[in-house]
Amino acid sequence: MSLISLEDVEIAVGGPPLLEHASLNVEPGERICVVGRNGAGKSTLLRLLEGSLTPDAGRVRRREGINVARLEQAIPKGVTGSVFDVVAEGVGRLGALVARHHELSRRLAEGGEAPELAAVHAELDAHDGWQLDQRVEAVLSRLGLPAEAPFESLSGGLSRRVLLARALVSRPDVLLLDEPTNHLDIDAIAWLEDFLREFGGSLVFVTHDRAFLRALATRIVEIDRGRLTSWPGDYDDYLRRKAERAHAEAQENERLDRRLAQEEAWIRQGIKARRTRNEGRVRALQALRREAAERRSGPGQARLTVAEAERSGRLVAEAEHVDYRIDGRPLVRDFSTRILRGDRIGIIGPNGSGKTTLLRLLLGEITPDRGHVRLGTRLEVAYFDQHRAVLDESLSARDNVAGGEEFLDLGDGRRRHVMGYLQDFLFTPERAHAPISALSGGERNRLLLARLFARPSNLLVLDEPTNDLDVETLELLEERLMDYPGTLLLVSHDRAFLDNVVTSTLVLEGGGRVGEYVGGYSDWLRQRPAPAATPARATAGSREPQRPRGRGGKLSYKDALELEALPERIETLEAALERATAAVNDPNLYERGRAAVEAATAELERVQTELEQAYERWERLEAERERLAGGG
CATH class of the missing domain: 1.10.287.380 (Valyl-tRNA synthetase, C-terminal domain)
Structure with a gap:
């Protein structure tokens, strides 16, 4: 028997239904990835499986006694207390009692008073709560989490690991994960992949990270225009079969349109048709009209246009023996590199290692403690930073991009009407005029990209541009960046994105060392100093940081x-x-x-x-x- 079954489910949240006559079975031990455009209903599907949302029609059945846990896409507001307290919440009412016992024991060990400890101890005895205490401790240890650290002081990546621990401590039969790689660095994503491969329950997850998807999914479930389709097998098999289905669907729609046009021409013959008409043929025409009217059109293709400025000089930036410290900690040490026009450079490193600082050094925004950075001539910089970029909440999407103007100058003599330009980024006229507060995370990110790309540039700087973008938009962004004639500096934790876009990588290897490697993420894995090394744990060596590493007295x-x-x-x-x-x-x-x-x-x-x-x-x-x- 399936763990969870959706039977002929329908649900709408304003506008067209997100799901129509949707059916799905979640079986023991499988790992299902849910894919679809931003706003297609992926998070809604997870909430239906969890039981926190009730469908408008149809039924959701769950095997009696199963435990379902969900990790939300966004870090919820208002979560306070120590890491131990937050994780213990995952085991319900007794979890609060376990957390209270933990806090009182710590206070007593530090020489304070804990008069309630005996009463809490007795209640845990009465409800066999000690197993829960051990379970919380075991999960914290397995995930490497600091039990006493205040939750609100943690980084985004560590916060999500704590929330994952809270979900896991309940020992779920079905684990629901909504964009679990957001805010995680490459090391943490690789760790999560390994952990989930060993997870004994069923997994249903939403992700835009194609490498993560390929590593885990045993089945793909697609939401497209309200339809829910299951595709057995891996992601690449899904892509091939989806292309075949799209071709067949296009042929069927073309056949329907051709037949409808013929029948409409027949009925318009007027008196001649009325004298000779066949009532059955008229009813068939009416059915064709209904079928064409009910057909939901495809979501459209994004078309990302990048405005181009005059070419820069051949040299874009040169760093020589650069050192930079923050609070005495070396972020960059003895770093040298030369960036030429047309280079596409990826920057890799753990959260907090200094990737954004390195960008700012290369752009001349901050001055190094030692060494110098020389910038080239005729640089026109466009900078995307999703954490610092601000949209004016009082303006519509349209006015955030065009500032009230009707046309955009995209460089090289090209001008576009702002509404046509926004349609390229999948904004309908209704969404283009909507207030910013009404936009989803994916729409806000597409709008930030639209505003960035409307500015002519020859040096494009992208700091984590891929979060909240659906896979189709990601792939199109890749194509545009590969065709971009200027220079690209890219910070990303998306391994597939790095592999497909960049031609060389700068890796923050710890202790201020910055290694330079030819190729993308996978190339770096093959070239890095030792198999066990990562950007956070690489050991010191005699290698010059700006050159590809040689091994054993010869080139790689x-x-x-x-x-x-x-x-x-x-x-x-x-x-x-x-x-x-x-x-x-x-x-x-x-x-x-x-x-x-x-x-x-x-x-x-x-x-x-x-x-x-x-x-x-x-x-x-x-x-x-x-x-x-x-x-x-």
Whole structure:
């Protein structure tokens, strides 16, 4: 028998139904990931499974005696007390008694008075509460949580770990997790993956983290336009089968529309049709009309447009032997790097390690204690920081982006009407005019991106841009960033996002060390100093922080392959440069018009830049190879 069953459930929260005739069974031991657009009803589905929400129609059945626990998407307000107190709340009324006994015992151990302790002790004896005390202690130990720390003093990531402990201490048969990776750093996400693989109950979770999804899900449940569809298997299988279904649905809709158009043309023949009409055919036409009217259109495709400024100089930023401390603690130590136009750099590190500080150093917003940072020329910076970015709550979504103007200047001579621009970010006219307070977390993040991308830039700085975005919007953002002609600095804990976007990574490895690696997150895992090391626990070494690490007196395998391939690439680029130079020098070029001249000039500049970068990379790797070979 299923643990929880939804039978023909319907529910609406204003507007179209979030779920229509939805059915779902949660079986013992499975791990279900719920996917769908922002606002599709994923959190609503979790609340239905939990029992905190009642459907408008249909039934929700639960196996008698099962225990269901839910971790909410947002950290709830008003949670106070020690970590022990908060976790103990997960076992109900006796949990409060256990927490009280813990507090009185601590007070007594510190030399204070605890006159109630005997009475609390007796009540725990009477209700066999000691098992609960041991259970709370065991969960705190397993999750590495500080029992006495005040909950309100914790970071976002640690707070969510405490709330997870509160859910787990009740020993749930079904655990419901709503965006569990929000506010967690990469280490914490990896820990959570391992923990949930060993969890013995059933798991239903919502996440935008595709690496997390791929690691855990045994079944995908999709919410799309009120329909709930179950897809057995992993995420990649779901994507393939979903594409096949979308193609079939489009063909069926096209067939329906074609037939409806034919029947409408027949009925419009007027008197001729009325004289010869077939009553059955008329009824069939009416049925076709109803079917077309009831068809709920797809959610639309996001189209993210990034405004572009004039190209920056070739050098964007250069740091030389930079040190920076906060309260005596080294965040950055002896750090050097060179960022060139077109680089896409990811910044990785645990929460609190100094990722945002490193960004501000590279942008010249703060002055290093030692060393210096040199910025390039013609920089136009657009900065996204979801924790510091502020939307004007008194304005609509439209006015937050356009400031009352009708048109936006997106650079390079492109102008867009603000409503058309916001539709690209999935804002309907109704939502575009809605007050900010009415927007969901995902909508607010899309609006922040819309406002950011409306500003022409050639240096894009994104500090945790992926939280609350649905997977489809995430993938589109990836595409736009990969096509962005400027320079990108990206802080993110989303491993798949880093792998798909960045070309190199800066890793805060602890003690002020900043390592530089070619590639994204997965490349860093292969190149990092030792398999056990993480950004928070890497051990000190003799490696220069700004260079790829060599092992055993030679380049890494990946760097050695790159060095071997570079001479051939340089020859290819030199030949391409000759052709591009000849094209620009061809007198006939200028007879073909301005567009042809600009295209040829742009091609020459592109090849020149790529050739310079290839030479520089070859020189850097060759110097590193010689250094490692000589033991220096």
